[in-house]
Amino acid sequence: MYRFLCFILLVSTCDVQGASFSEPGFTASARALDGDTIAADFRLLGVDAFERRQLCERAQSCWECGKAAQDHAARVLGEADAQIRLTRRFSYGRPVATVTVKGRDLGETLIRAGLAIPQPEFLKTDPARAKQYTEAFAAAQRSKAGAFAGQWIEPVRWRRGDRLACER
Template structure:
């Protein structure tokens, strides 16, 4: 799963349309102050494991920065429009988990379709529609040899445990 930074502005209630019902949602997370009234919180994408920032993949006999490419794609999508962030009741690696939609596109599905992430279907058992979309995105990325699927790679979880391709050593 990829890390994202959600910027939480104190006083979000003031941004809600007047007369709109206001429901507070809370979660626990480690936060950083960007300035006096702006906080940043790390969370992980639900049902997705993206290549890690320092991770390398192999294609055409040499290593390339698939992890950096994953980070860059997420950054571009988040920079281009507001993100709708739907928090889950789950947590992963001590961080909240969320789905993120940008301009109507599921960020996790986009990352998988680009060959820069793999679905974590065991987390999606209760969301059959999302699991089907993520599986289809993976199949399309594999068939078109997009991103990491153009060559050799190891799962991000294995990479985090110290596994490396021969070109990384």
């Protein structure tokens, strides 16, 4: 999936004279969207969503579950400003964060939609979130949401080269 989100940092000199920034920073690859807007990538904590080019199978045909995950995340992020909380962790060289939009956890939203799976091994210090994600996963499987309506490969296995028969 869309394993990372675009985190927009506005860099401006307006109203910052005398301001003191004590928030911890992070190191990440960044790119300029324009002269005063910078984008940096990060990964969601405890979530492994289907990769952008990943296919899943339902009704004996492949469908773009990874693109669906990316589109779903984009729709949620487009609803309102996102609250992004960076952790002190890094994954695949990128900072790890939690994201909420309108009070809804983006990771849980993707899992409930059947477009991501939980990674409880990365949530040992956040048992409440681990439980929330695990319950969302069980509900998505029961309701056959998204990819769980058919065949799918865990994103980590897909990144390693495993493919469904319909992808070959």
